[in-house]
Amino acid sequence: MSEIIDKIYELRSSFVVIGLTGRTGSGCSSAAKLLSAKKFDEFNAPSPEEEDNISNEDRKYRIVYNYLNENWHEFTIIQASDIITFFVLQHSYDDFMNSFAPSKYKENPTFKDDYKKLHEKAKKTLRILDERKTKLNITGFFDSFKNELERFKISITDEVIVSMKKVFDQQKKETHRFLFLELHDFTTKIKEYLHENKKCNSYKEYQQWGDNIRFYGKAIHGEKDNIDINPSLIAKYINLCVKFLRDYHNDENMTTYVVIDALRNPYEILYFRERYSAFYTLSINVEEEDRITRLENLGFTLETRNELDEKEYPEKKKIVDSFGQQNIQHCIELSDIHINNPQLKDRNLNEMKKQLVHYVSLITHPGIVQPTRIERVMQIAYSAKINSSCLSRQVGAAVTDKNFSVKSIGWNNTPEGQTPCLLRNFDNLYNKKEGEAYSQYELNNNEFRKTLSEIKNKVSNNYFNLKGRNFSYCFKDFQNYTELKKNQVHTRSLHAEENAFLQIAKYGGISLTGGKLFTTASPCELCAKKAYQLGIEEIYYIDPYPGISVEHILKCGIKKPKLILFRGAIGRAYFHLYHPMLSHKDELSELLHFDIGAMIDERDGCNK
Ligand SMILES: [Zn+2]
Ligand SMILES: [Zn+2]
Known part of the structure; x- marks a missing residue:
């Protein structure tokens, strides 16, 4: 063991948050479940090849496998749907039932009892999380509390302190049990209850509740509620759970590894990415044919599947919708690491496991192997x-x-010699300034100039909103508007x-x-x-x-x-994961207590 080496890698390995993203049916939950294995053995990754003539890619796998085998930490799963359940449970049982009107759902007495119990707990937990009471390091808190009281000549017996500590400890444990156990069980119960009543997939309700939270601040909203867009609300509560877990583990001197299953809204990914350097978005991707088969196995019909696709993978959305709702294409674009899950050909998930071993090793020990050649070129x-x-x-x-x-x-x-779109300016075109940057067509065509005037009238009142931004414009859009067609040919x-x-x-x-x-x-x-x-x-x-x-x-x-x-890893993650924190040579000589330079000097000295 070497203290300095441990201290260096602790910077990366004491806290990790992975956000999974991908379409329904691509395997996010399978990935989360794998990462939650308590021991590396349970993860059950395929053993590395041990033959003599193996490839360099095989050697890389052997290195990451051996490293993770000795440095495995289980991940705690935070399910986004559980957080949505948490929001649902802020509403009373009656509100919950009334939200399904006019379709009448059969009452289920057990479900009703459970709901009411969890409703109380959910309200209490929300208060605790909001005030972040659990962050108190209990021992330290009571020691300083005691000192404070003594300053005012109030003495307090140790028994009182001990019993107060117990109350706090109890509260912390209850919060933990609620967030990471009871909430998840109850999500299952809600889903079962919805199935009982509608015999269809419950994903739609969860999507709707999620949208409501981002648009109205609550899962169930009345007709009078005003829109109050808050795209980060779900992420914020996931983050409160992450923080709670971190405090909880810190008290026990444990590291905190979290996997979020799953983030399907781009704003949520940005929210975590801008907060934690230890945050990685992993997109779990499948070939389209595989995904469809998988959904069919899950009971989706062509109709429900098309509905799902429209929701998850919208053709084109307004920015408010894109950040307020699901947009998995955008999420995949933002991903740090792309995992390929050929699940139909690979039923025991060996391919996915190998990739997870590779990237979890690199997350905790950057630079332990170099990029694959595919990553190198894609980067x-x-x-x-x-x-x-x-x-x-x-x-x-x-x-x-x-x-x-x-x-x-x-x-x-644009072709070399023409001015790129981002550098052109609508008003310069409108006023025919900087003629070189615009085409003869844009400057002189009557129909096109009419479009410009129309747009000028429409937007000039909103110019103050630009706050210094350049008003560039997309020729393709303007031309399509002029022709009233949607034609891809007009791209510059x-x-x-x-x-x-x-x-x-x-x-x-x-x-x-x-x-x-x-x-x-x-x-x-x-x-x-x-x-x-x-x-x-x-x-x-x-x-x-x-x-x-x-x-x-x-x-x-x-x-x-x-x-x-x-x-593979791409963009920011490519550097973050593959750039070593120190040279491998220095690391080894520190760990093995051997300094070849000193050995040379020593031997040299003997020879003299
Ligand atoms: Zn363009
Ligand atoms: Zn193309």
Whole structure:
């Protein structure tokens, strides 16, 4: 043991929060359950290969496996649905029942009793959490309390202190039991009760309650309630549970590892990300075919599945809706680590386990192995994406030869020599200033100029809201409005993939036939066609639910490229996980008490 090495790694390993995200049916709950294993043995990860001629990827797995085997900490699960139950339970039993009017639900006496009991506990726990009473380090608190009283010449017997401590201790234990046991049991009971009465999936009620909490501040709202948007409310209560758990564990000198199952609202992810450097979003992704089969097994019909998809994966949403409701596409975009769960081919979840072992090791010991080559290239594509000045979405791409050697990169942007969208200004166009930045069409076309005047009239009263922001505008939207069509052709930008291909035509380079394309989104029909024509053999992509380009372009003909869903750490997490905290050599020499430099000096001295 080395104290200094322990102190360094404690910075990373004493507190960890993982937020899971992914669509219903992708396996978030399975991942949470795995992480909650009490011992590494229970986690039951596949053993590393021990043969002589193993690959470097096998060696990496062996290293992370061996490390985690000796450094495993169980995760405590915080279920988002339990937190929603917590909000539901703030309402009385009658309010709960009336919320289902006019459909009449049968009373269930046991359920009624349970509800009433839990309702009282929920109210009490809310008070305790809000005041954060449990944060008191009990021993310290009573010692200082005693000293205070003595200053006023009031003496207090040790027996009184002991019994007061007991009361506090009791309260802490009750809170813990309520939050991490009773609440979860009661979520199951609510779900059962809903099934009894409607024989359908209870996810809809939970989604609705979640939306109500973010929009009205409570799970059940009356008609007179005013909208009071608070997208962080659920996250805030999850966070209070995290803090409670941390205080609770600190008193017992335990580390706190939490896994949140699951975050499906982008604001919630930002909320934790901006708070904790020890927070990681893990998206659990499945291939679309797998997901559908899984949902069918869970009893979803085509109709309920479409409803679910519309809710989780909306086509286009207003910003208020996007941050107030679920938007899993946005959540996946914000994810730090992408886990691939090929659950139908992999019933004992070995693939997912291997990935979890890899990333939990890296979370607690950054730099214990280097990135995979897929991560390395995708990170380059991801860095490229940040350069995009598109107003709606940034995408990055990288193209490699068959050995993963990067040949070019690209991001979605206007052709070189034209002014990028983000740098143009509506009023300059309107007043025909800085003519170079705008097209002849934009400056002179009568129909288009009419659109500009119309928009100017509509928004000029709201200019004060911009507070110094540049009023740039999306040509595609304005042109579609002018034509009253929704046409993707009018985009000013080249796509990231397209740009990466064109770099080679522009500056020279090598043939891409047999190469690989990496994209931080998923290829559209136009880019898929180009990749196909170039003879690209593998396409790595992050957005797991692409449109028809896959079915239509890529799964067609005799030279089908292989589509591979990205797995790995990306963006901020790539550096956070793979950048070592100290050199491995120094770490080993400290742990093994051996200093080769001193040994050289010593031997050198002997020889003289
Ligand atoms: Zn654009
Ligand atoms: Zn494209």
